Amino acid sequence: MKERILDNVAEYSAQQLVKYIQDGVISLDELINETDGFFDASKRKEVEDFLKNGDDNAWNEAYALRTIDAAKQYLNTYPNGKHRNEARDLISNIKEENESNYLKSTTDDAWTCVDKNDIDELRNFVKKYPDSNHINDANILINNILLNEIMGVDAETLVSQIRQFQTDISLTPAQKDNNILDTIERFLKEKKITKEDFLNTIRDDHNLLNASVVKTLINKGVITHADLIGIGIDKLFIRKMFNGDCAQSFNMPEKLDKIHKQSTEIYFWGIPSSGKSCALGAILSVAACGRVAKSMDPDTGSQGYGYMTKLINLFKNGQIGTLMEGTSVDSFYEMGFDLVDKEDKIHPITCIDMAGELMRCMYKANAGDSMSDTDEIMLDTLTNVLIDNRSINRKMHIFVIEYGAEDRLYEGLPQRVYLDGALSYIKNTGIFKKDTDAIYIMITKADKVKEQSKEIFSNYINKNYLGFYNGLAKSVRIMK
Numbered sequence: 275m276k277e278r279i280l281d282n283v284a285e286y287s288a289q290q291l292v293k294y295i296q297d298g299v300i301s302l303d304e305l306i307n308e309t310d311g312f313f314d315a316s317k318r319k320e321v322e323d324f325l326k327n328g329d330d331n332a333w334n335e336a337y338a339l340r341t342i343d344a345a346k347q348y349l350n351t352y353p354n355g356k357h358r359n360e361a362r363d364l365i366s367n368i369k370e371e372n373e374s375n376y377l378k379s380t381t382d383d384a385w386t387c388v389d390k391n392d393i394d395e396l397r398n399f400v401k402k403y404p405d406s407n408h409i410n411d412a413n414i415l416i417n418n419i420l421l422n423e424i425m426g427v428d429a430e431t432l433v434s435q436i437r438q439f440q441t442d443i444s445l446t447p448a449q450k451d452n453n454i455l456d457t458i459e460r461f462l463k464e465k466k467i468t469k470e471d472f473l474n475t476i477r478d479d480h481n482l483l484n485a486s487v488v489k490t491l492i493n494k495g496v497i498t499h500a501d502l503i504g505i506g507i508d509k510l511f512i513r514k515m516f517n518g519d520c521a522q523s524f525n526m527p528e529k530l531d532k533i534h535k536q537s538t539e540i541y542f543w544g545i546p547s548s549g550k551s552c553a554l555g556a557i558l559s560v561a562a563c564g565r566v567a568k569s570m571d572p573d574t575g576s577q578g579y580g581y582m583t584k585l586i587n588l589f590k591n592g593q594i595g596t597l598m599e600g601t602s603v604d605s606f607y608e609m610g611f612d613l614v615d616k617e618d619k620i621h622p623i624t625c626i627d628m629a630g631e632l633m634r635c636m637y638k639a640n641a642g643d644s645m646s647d648t649d650e651i652m653l654d655t656l657t658n659v660l661i662d663n664r665s666i667n668r669k670m671h672i673f674v675i676e677y678g679a680e681d682r683l684y685e686g687l688p689q690r691v692y693l694d695g696a697l698s699y700i701k702n703t704g705i706f707k708k709d710t711d712a713i714y715i716m717i718t719k720a721d722k723v724k725e726q727s728k729e730i731f732s733n734y735i736n737k738n739y740l741g742f743y744n745g746l747a748k749s750v751r752i753m754k
């Protein structure tokens with residue numbers, strides 16, 4: 275082949291000769307020296323140019339492709355190419371990269387096994403596999419855990435999230451329970467709170483979770499009966515909880531248009547779930563037990579007669595009972611009765627139990643916020659009873675302050691704002707001026723205070739509700 279080319283060099287084009295040179299069939303020197311001048315000067319220049327630029331072009335191509343095959347192809351094509359060292363370097367670099375990529379991909383299994391909520395495991399992974407593809411993921415997770423620690427994601431955060439669900443009016447009771455359960459499980463799973471801290475939170479506030487949530491947590495194995503006993507919950511409560519008793523529910527009462535009984539009217543004002551109905555139930559059951567008053571005769575003609583008798587029954591001396599559901603939003607109960615004292619004097623009384631939601635309506639009415647149809651109906655009843663059809667009865671107002679409810683917000687606002695709102699609303703009716711004999715503050719859920727004393731409660735009011743207290747004091751001066 276070589277001889278044929280040398281003998282007939284004039285018949286080959288410059289490109290063909292370049293190709294033979296590149297394929298190692300013949301060399302440029304042979305073409306120059308062994309063709310007896312038939313390899314003319316112009317073709318020689320053309321070949322030399324081709325070889326020179328071809329080398330650069332081929333290298334640029336191989337470099338851009340950045341594969342071992344392309345680099346090898348260059349080395350084969352240009353046995354004397356200018357870029358042979360670079361080509362060899364490229365091959366060894368690519369080999370190294372491939373090797374390290376392989377090593378990185380083999381950390382996938384190790385990454386799968388890491389507990390992504392355990393900062394120690396994550397840190398170990400980073401230390402052991404510094405080149406892993408998952409290093410960034412691991413660092414992000416470590417940062418999140420540290421941030422949670424800095425931001426204080428702990429029992430307090432869990433409690434505030436639970437409270438948010440409880441006070442969200444857009445959720446049904448079942449949705450509230452489900453959201454609360456999910457949140458608790460997530461906090462425990464993601465180790466944002468230890469089980470011990472969670473149990474201590476329930477121990478510190480028995481009201482935090484309702485029975486249905488506690489039962490589900492037990493049924494799902496998240497906590498056990500032994501855990502509850504461990505935080506001091508009496509076995510009798512646990513037995514009662516699993517007996518299948520449901521909260522007592524009440525039929526919707528007739529709409530109240532006025533107070534019917536000639537009696538002293540006692541109104542209970544407080545935010546939702548502040549314990550108004552429970553306090554009333556406890557007061558009525560003491561009134562009915564015969565020890566304090568001689569007797570209590572419920573007025574069958576009262577619009578809330580059925581409610582009153584059930585309420586009295588909820589609190590049986592020394593027994594564990596099941597409480598009623600929250601007072602439904604537009605319920606307004608009038609409970610008239612005669613209290614007969616030890617000297618057989620008869621005291622006619624009407625207690626009025628309203629849903630705490632009403633406080634929100636009063637606030638909205640003051641603030642000029644938009645109101646739903648139900649809000650309007652509730653306020654309408656209130657207007658009937660307190661303004662339009664106001665009786666000439668003497669009246670007492672009990673403002674219920676739930677102890678420790680400062681962090682429970684309704685539509686972003688705390689108890690204090692709603693108490694102030696109710697006070698302004700009632701004041702505007704003029705009722706304090708003419709008909710009111712007494713205003714009381716009642717602190718409910720006081721059992722949450724470990725060591726109870728008059729001083730502790732005075733300090734509590736001074737610290738948290740001084741403005742409201744002063745407003746009440748002003749109203750009392752108006753009464754005089």
Ligand SMILES: Nc1nc2c(ncn2[C@@H]2O[C@H](COP(=O)(O)OP(=O)(O)OP(=O)(O)O)[C@@H](O)[C@H]2O)c(=O)[nH]1
Nearest residue numbers: 545546547548549550551552597600601629630719
């Ligand atoms: N720890 C404690 N919890 C109480 C007490 N009284 C009531 N509770 C809890 O507070 C919840 C709400 O009590 P209710 O009496 O229904 O409250 P309310 O003010 O009538 O609420 P609404 O009718 O929704 O406005 C109850 O289901 C109990 O779990 C108390 O004296 N101590």
Ligand SMILES: [Mg+2]
Nearest residue numbers: 550551600601
């Ligand atoms: Mg109630």
